[in-house]
Amino acid sequence: MLNVKNLHVSYGGIKALKGVSMDVNQGEIVTIIGANGAGKSTLLNTITGFLKPVSGEIAFKDHPIGRNPAKIVKMGICHVPEGRLVFANLTVADNLMLGAYLRNDRKQVATDLERVYDLFPRLQERMKQIAGTLSGGEQQMLAMGRALMTNGDLVLMDEPSLGLAPLLVKTVFDIIMEIKGMGKTILLVEQNARKALEVADRAYVLEQGRIVKSGPAHDIAQDPSVRAAYLGTKSVS
Numbered sequence: 658m659l660n661v662k663n664l665h666v667s668y669g670g671i672k673a674l675k676g677v678s679m680d681v682n683q684g685e686i687v688t689i690i691g692a693n694g695a696g697k698s699t700l701l702n703t704i705t706g707f708l709k710p711v712s713g714e715i716a717f718k719d720h721p722i723g724r725n726p727a728k729i730v731k732m733g734i735c736h737v738p739e740g741r742l743v744f745a746n747l748t749v750a751d752n753l754m755l756g757a758y759l760r761n762d763r764k765q766v767a768t769d770l771e772r773v774y775d776l777f778p779r780l781q782e783r784m785k786q787i788a789g790t791l792s793g794g795e796q797q798m799l800a801m802g803r804a805l806m807t808n809g810d811l812v813l814m815d816e817p818s819l820g821l822a823p824l825l826v827k828t829v830f831d832i833i834m835e836i837k838g839m840g841k842t843i844l845l846v847e848q849n850a851r852k853a854l855e856v857a858d859r860a861y862v863l864e865q866g867r868i869v870k871s872g873p874a875h876d877i878a879q880d881p882s883v884r885a886a887y888l889g890t891k892s893v894s
């Protein structure tokens with residue numbers, strides 16, 4: 658579904674991605690794990706057209722994605738950005754409808770809104786509340802709901818569990834599984850490698866702008882160097 662080939666991205670003189678190649682197949686959850694500054698957000702922001710690569714290719718459903726973020730959304734890629742980035746002064750309902758801004762299939766938009774409210778009853782209860790007054794967990798749900806309102810097939814999620822209390826982290830990962838169950842494909846960037854590897858089908862390990870390991874998530878979770886660096890355990894249990 659998504660094919661990234663030999664991607665190089667720089668910020669001025671700083672090389673953030675140094676030849677990244679990776680694929681996501683339809684129906685999978687693929688996770689990218691890596692430390693702070695490894696280049697995870699850079700990869701997602703390049704896929705969604707917000708950053709221009711120095712070189713490399715990105716294709717979605719066998720078509721080059723181009724560099725126009727709005728067109729990329731229309732192709733079916735949606736992004737749940739790091740830090741949620743909800744529109745703080747707008748209501749929950751308005752934030753959700755902005756996710757559907759590029760769509761003109763009104764009936765389907767209404768159906769999708771119902772599905773989002775089914776998935777996040779808390780958002781339905783608070784549909785008239787100003788988004789900036791939501792808790793961190795609720796804002797994360799709103800950011801996920803807004804992305805789903807684009808009706809994209811591929812959902813990019815950047816650190817959805819960041820800064821959330823443990824119980825909410827569990828909720829967020831349960832919701833990720835539910836979104837998969839809705840037929841979506843997910844590319845998940847996470848510092849919480851343990852949880853990400855639990856839900857993912859496949860994983861890539863990104864270190865200093867390079868993919869250093871990849872494979873089935875279960876195998877990556879058993880890899881001794883991954884366990885030592887990202888899971889805080891040395892022995893295989």
Ligand code: ATP
Pocket residue numbers: 668671672673691692693694695696697698699700739848
């Ligand atoms: P984190 O989990 O902390 O967000 P990350 O893996 O997502 O980390 P990136 O945010 O992609 O990492 O950053 C990759 C590298 O690019 C880092 O060295 C970072 O300092 C650098 N970088 C990111 N954004 C910018 C920017 N706007 N200007 C300059 N350098 C940047």
